[in-house]
Amino acid sequence: MTQKTAEKLNALLTKASKGPPIRVAIVQPTLEVVIEGAVEAYKKNLIEPVFIGPMQRVAKIAHKAKINLDKFECIDVPHSHAAGAKAVEMANAGKVFTLMKGGQHTDEFLLAILDSTTGLRTDKRMSHCFVIDVPDQKKLFLLTDAAINMAPTLVEKVDIVQNAINFGIALGIKIPKVALLAAVEVINPKMQATLDAAALCKMADRKQITGAIIDGPLAYDNAISAQAAKMKGIDSRVAGHPDILVVPNLESGNMLAKQLIYLADARVAGIVLGAKVPIILTSRSDNVYGRVMSCALAKLYAAYLFALTKN
Amino acid sequence: MTQKTAEKLNALLTKASKGPPIRVAIVQPTLEVVIEGAVEAYKKNLIEPVFIGPMQRVAKIAHKAKINLDKFECIDVPHSHAAGAKAVEMANAGKVFTLMKGGQHTDEFLLAILDSTTGLRTDKRMSHCFVIDVPDQKKLFLLTDAAINMAPTLVEKVDIVQNAINFGIALGIKIPKVALLAAVEVINPKMQATLDAAALCKMADRKQITGAIIDGPLAYDNAISAQAAKMKGIDSRVAGHPDILVVPNLESGNMLAKQLIYLADARVAGIVLGAKVPIILTSRSDNVYGRVMSCALAKLYAAYLFALTKN
Numbered sequence: 001m002t003q004k005t006a007e008k009l010n011a012l013l014t015k016a017s018k019g020p021p022i023r024v025a026i027v028q029p030t031l032e033v034v035i036e037g038a039v040e041a042y043k044k045n046l047i048e049p050v051f052i053g054p055m056q057r058v059a060k061i062a063h064k065a066k067i068n069l070d071k072f073e074c075i076d077v078p079h080s081h082a083a084g085a086k087a088v089e090m091a092n093a094g095k096v097f098t099l100m101k102g103g104q105h106t107d108e109f110l111l112a113i114l115d116s117t118t119g120l121r122t123d124k125r126m127s128h129c130f131v132i133d134v135p136d137q138k139k140l141f142l143l144t145d146a147a148i149n150m151a152p153t154l155v156e157k158v159d160i161v162q163n164a165i166n167f168g169i170a171l172g173i174k175i176p177k178v179a180l181l182a183a184v185e186v187i188n189p190k191m192q193a194t195l196d197a198a199a200l201c202k203m204a205d206r207k208q209i210t211g212a213i214i215d216g217p218l219a220y221d222n223a224i225s226a227q228a229a230k231m232k233g234i235d236s237r238v239a240g241h242p243d244i245l246v247v248p249n250l251e252s253g254n255m256l257a258k259q260l261i262y263l264a265d266a267r268v269a270g271i272v273l274g275a276k277v278p279i280i281l282t283s284r285s286d287n288v289y290g291r292v293m294s295c296a297l298a299k300l301y302a303a304y305l306f307a308l309t310k311n
Numbered sequence: 312m313t314q315k316t317a318e319k320l321n322a323l324l325t326k327a328s329k330g331p332p333i334r335v336a337i338v339q340p341t342l343e344v345v346i347e348g349a350v351e352a353y354k355k356n357l358i359e360p361v362f363i364g365p366m367q368r369v370a371k372i373a374h375k376a377k378i379n380l381d382k383f384e385c386i387d388v389p390h391s392h393a394a395g396a397k398a399v400e401m402a403n404a405g406k407v408f409t410l411m412k413g414g415q416h417t418d419e420f421l422l423a424i425l426d427s428t429t430g431l432r433t434d435k436r437m438s439h440c441f442v443i444d445v446p447d448q449k450k451l452f453l454l455t456d457a458a459i460n461m462a463p464t465l466v467e468k469v470d471i472v473q474n475a476i477n478f479g480i481a482l483g484i485k486i487p488k489v490a491l492l493a494a495v496e497v498i499n500p501k502m503q504a505t506l507d508a509a510a511l512c513k514m515a516d517r518k519q520i521t522g523a524i525i526d527g528p529l530a531y532d533n534a535i536s537a538q539a540a541k542m543k544g545i546d547s548r549v550a551g552h553p554d555i556l557v558v559p560n561l562e563s564g565n566m567l568a569k570q571l572i573y574l575a576d577a578r579v580a581g582i583v584l585g586a587k588v589p590i591i592l593t594s595r596s597d598n599v600y601g602r603v604m605s606c607a608l609a610k611l612y613a614a615y616l617f618a619l620t621k622n
Contacts, residue, residue: 153500154500154506155500185517186514186517186519187510187513187514187517187519189464189465189466189510194510194513195465195506195509195510197513198506198509198510198512198513198514199498199500199505199506199509199510201509201512201513202498202505202508202509202512202513202527202528203497203498203509205512205526205546205547206496206497206498206545207544208497208498215516217513233518234517235516236516
């Protein structure tokens with residue numbers, strides 16, 4: 001992943017680098033790239049990292065990578081479970097405003113977060129949202145949920161959509177246009193995705209979902225291309241101009257995102273929405289740029305959440 | 312039922328009485344009120360009745376009611392099954408343009424009509440539609456389906472709604488406003504009626520249902536009252552101004568219609584839509600006025616269907 005072609009993501013990064021950095025718990029930073037990403041995000045004025053992990057081991061890795069952790073807050077805990085618990089405790093106490101995954105497995109990382117009494121759950125279902133920069137496209141796409149919710153029900157999709165709308169607004173999109181993707185743009189009673197899309201649209205009409213213009217079902221072609229939508233005679237305020245693409249299930253979202261990355265030279269970053277604080281769930285294979293970019297997204301979203309609590 | 316308060320229905324009757332009468336099969340006219348209704352509709356220039364039944368028995372009933380059937384076409388058949396079969400045969404041959412039920416049971420009457428090879432089915436599901444004249448209301452309401460489809464699926468509702476729209480247009484409503492009723496106006500994933508309503512709205516957006524402005528789910532209060540809709544913050548082109556009320560199931564529709572008749576002094580007439588010709592399915596307890604009014608509706612709808620076949 002290079003920074004060269006990611007102009008639209010970089011613009012977000014520039015935006016996020018303004019204002020004071022937010023305190024981010026770097027949970028179990030036992031990989032060089034995790035520490036490097038956190039320090040890079042610190043240098044860009046995005047975050048103030050709080051490293052939580054087995055610090056003797058972490059220090060060794062940092063030393064090998066020629067990174068000095070002396071000026072950062074470091075909290076020594078015996079293992080990754082303790083790191084997760086400590087990070088969640090700090091988030092609940094308002095001492096950190098984002099959690100970033102380190103070298104542990106995702107399931108392990110999410111365990112403390114999802115705990116129904118001590119965790120970071122809200123009344124919303126948690127969902128993942130990618131922000132995708134496709135070269136030659138005028139604007140960024142948000143894609144949800146390609147990482148957490150496998151086959152969401154209608155009730156779960158309500159939260160997935162609302163989370164993404166809120167995130168879009170946090171990133172500066174005033175009234176996001178949401179395309180609810182399916183294999184076809186018509187209602188087919190045998191295709192649940194088309195029925196769910198119709199229900200979500202009506203929920204937006206009835207203000208059960210707010211802040212966006214929503215349309216669906218839309219097939220991928222007529223969601224993305226105004227021309228394709230026109231040829232099909234689709235009268236839609238979203239078709240051809242979506243900000244947010246909502247996929248009906250994880251498989252389709254995952255493949256869409258990866259195809260954009262591998263065949264359309266797209267750059268992506270993503271965070272988890274719907275918890276008390278943004279959660280950065282980078283894959284262990286993500287590079288420094290992806291991690292820095294995720295910190296930028298988290299900072300913008302955290303500012304949005306903070307503004308909400310003040311109102 | 313009196314004619315006095317049914318101004319809006321009477322206006323339809325006046326409209327229908329213009330132009331040449333249509334040939335209507337009066338199937339098994341073994342009740343006085345059936346013969347009387349048909350003759351009255353004839354006098355109002357609505358229909359040219361073709362009596363099909365056991366004519367010796369029919370003649371006796373007519374004679375008792377001092378009605379002379381000499382000037383009408385009468386087809387002698389041994390029993391009600393044969394009457395139904397003959398009527399359907401004539402409708403298929405274009406010799407009658409409406410079927411009207413007589414003294415037999417509804418199930419028996421529908422048997423010949425529903426026959427999948429010799430009957431009068433089209434690609435649409437058959438459905439019933441009431442036209443309701445409520446005093447002090449500015450316009451007529453159409454109510455569907457309160458008589459045939461008990462617990463229609465989404466696929467069946469598509470036909471029920473489209474049939475009613477076509478019928479509304481046939482009655483002179485340029486772009487009918489359709490309210491899809493449910494117990495609530497929001498999407499509740501546990502209430503199928505709300506999900507179906509959302510799907511039907513999107514189908515209208517995608518032109519899978521045409522000719523109308525559709526909204527739903529709407530609760531009865533906000534469907535009927537613009538004030539109630541406003542108080543609930545519902546932004547709808549239909550709420551407060553519906554032409555067509557679509558009920559989610561037969562029970563609710565049946566009770567709505569009967570309550571309007573018994574407590575709101577409403578006058579109603581109805582026909583069956585979606586077959587090759589209109590079908591008048593009056594109850595045996597319906598009076599002459601209701602039968603005449605049904606003939607008027609059938610004539611207007613038959614004219615609409617005829618115009619369609621010419622295009």
